[in-house]
Amino acid sequence: MYKIEFNDFFTYSFSVDCVIFGYKEGQIHALLIKRSMEPYDGHWAIPGDLVYPDEDISAAASRILSELTKIENLDLHQSETFGDPNRHPQGRVITTAYFALMRIDDFKVEASSWAGEARWVPIHKIPQLAFDHNLILSSTYKLLIQKLKNDPICFDLLPYKFTLNEMQKLYEYAYDSDMDKANFRKKIKPIPLIEHKEKQVNVKHRPAKLFSFDESEYVNMLESSEYQFKM
Amino acid sequence: MYKIEFNDFFTYSFSVDCVIFGYKEGQIHALLIKRSMEPYDGHWAIPGDLVYPDEDISAAASRILSELTKIENLDLHQSETFGDPNRHPQGRVITTAYFALMRIDDFKVEASSWAGEARWVPIHKIPQLAFDHNLILSSTYKLLIQKLKNDPICFDLLPYKFTLNEMQKLYEYAYDSDMDKANFRKKIKPIPLIEHKEKQVNVKHRPAKLFSFDESEYVNMLESSEYQFKM
DNA sequence: AAAGATATTGTACTTTTGACAATAATTAGG
DNA sequence: CCTAATTATTGTCAAAAGTACAATATCTTT
Structure with missing residues (x-):
């Protein structure tokens, strides 16, 4: 040997x-x-x-x-x-x-x-x-x-409070292709998000709502349903 | 150190x-x-x-x-x-x-x-x-x-010539859930298979056709289209 | 030739996806 | 205050994909 x-x-x-x-x-x-x-x-x-x-x-x-x-x-x-x-x-x-x-x-x-x-x-x-x-x-x-x-790991990269547009941009980056705003929102519907009362600040247009990932609710969902994340 | x-x-x-x-x-x-x-x-x-x-x-x-x-x-x-x-x-x-x-x-x-x-x-x-x-x-x-x-790796586990039912059974095993025969066949439509003239032998019923995975055609398909395998 | 068994295909309905349009809420400039 | 500019958000409709179930086809056995 x-x-x-x-x-x-x-x-x-x-x-x-x-x-x-x-x-x-x-x-x-x-x-x-x-x-x-x-x-x-x-x-x-x-x-x-x-x-x-x-x-x-x-x-x-x-x-x-x-x-x-x-x-x-x-x-x-x-x-x-x-x-x-x-x-x-x-x-x-x-x-x-x-x-x-x-x-x-x-x-x-x-x-x-x-x-x-x-x-x-x-x-x-x-x-x-x-x-x-x-x-x-x-x-x-x-x-x-x-x-x-x-996997829902985009939330580890985004700021704690993010706009849906920021989230979409990250997926557009990952897929290297543009997505439709309305359809993107439909697609992420099942992902539990916390909707904050605050809005975006310092933008020159209608400010977007801020969201956070509701991780505990997401864990619940995985246990109680057969949801499978896929973007 | x-x-x-x-x-x-x-x-x-x-x-x-x-x-x-x-x-x-x-x-x-x-x-x-x-x-x-x-x-x-x-x-x-x-x-x-x-x-x-x-x-x-x-x-x-x-x-x-x-x-x-x-x-x-x-x-x-x-x-x-x-x-x-x-x-x-x-x-x-x-x-x-x-x-x-x-x-x-x-x-x-x-x-x-x-x-x-x-x-x-x-x-x-x-x-x-x-x-x-x-x-x-x-x-x-x-x-x-x-x-x-x-990934289309089921073909590395199945015999070179297999029936669609054998293929389905393997996916039922992977997902631990039964699938509808007609719908399974629709789903695998885009996967290029070689259809053999031979049929199953030694079965007590209508024998199924035998197929093989057409790997070169599959590679072509990946290059020319944006097909993405998913079962 | 008929029964039994599984293979294969078809149909109708539901859900999801995709393209695009309409409406809403702000800011900036008069 | 009023209007234009800009982006956010929601709605609509048709096409595509997925689901359930039924019908037909082909083989073996008796």
Whole structure:
């Protein structure tokens, strides 16, 4: 049987990389950090690091994200695992990507530890990244778009209070096609929304009503009926 | 920064596990092998083993599947990665699950190497398995059911020539609900099928026509129209 | 040739979708 | 205050897709 030999720290190890998505100005953005250590010192990258030997990988994802960006309490979902033997220049490092959604406005992103700088970058303007992070990001982005279509996660990207038009714009982005306003409203009828008394402010026209996702009612609905979300 | 130390072979390594699904007698089955070495000697398990240090993980999945079961040329898809630090009794082993579909009749399964015995087991009668393989299997099974609903993969499970009723039964299984025969046929109208001249044999009633999936025509259709598979 | 069994097709009704039009509520400028 | 401009919101109608159920067709068995 094959015998594996270890030489040093980097011979065989495991990491996680966190793709954090946000939405502003009509576009999905990803959170990038600027690396301040080798390898790829000075390159942009998605936040990631090695998993401790006795640490669960999803716990590692939360820890590493927090260490590098101060972001806490995000719901991280597993994406894909990347195992090309040459993906890391210093040895064999297999990595699992995680992703999470957040409202960009909710957090002032603050880099810490060995990440000097952090920035939200529109998904279609991602520069050359460290390691195989461009690959990781594009695979995970595809997964995000798929999830947007099949799960009510748009509300994690939109502000807490949003207009139906803002919601529609996000789906138009996901499907890359325009939708009819009246028909869109018909389609989302079954999704329980809280209707606020407030309206949009600072617009030069009739202001739209503000809504929020009624998550507890949505959970009820899933239990009591056989509703299946699909946009 | 955290310093990782290695003690022996099993301190930190990486494996793949292959979930092979088949369909017969109206039920999805998984291919299990009986282990003939420690740990979990004598237990049933899904085929899996360690990845070589310079081997791509998807290549490892193919190699290991072939070594343990003689099965070759299956289209393996990545499923989930499992990283509980205690999932392996001898050390830290993170594993990525892969899955594939096959026509049970196409292969006489033949165990080799350290797997003494192999067996197709209905998914609802899976015994206690080695490691966290029950968890891996059930997660991957959920993924399979989801894929069955959203991709034309039923044809990888059905015999090459199948009746429309056989196809319907598979979807009834996936959705766990009965369907109307006439309506089912209307629904699958857009899926290109090759109609054979042969009919079912050895049945005590009017034999059904046999069909095959017309894959090349399906690919054409995807390119030329905006058809989206959904059952 | 008739009965039994399942395959295959047809019909009518209901629901959903899609295109487009009409009405409502604000702001901005006179 | 009145009117135009602008976007929000709701309504209508026909086409398409989905659902329930019935009718007909083809084979085996007796």
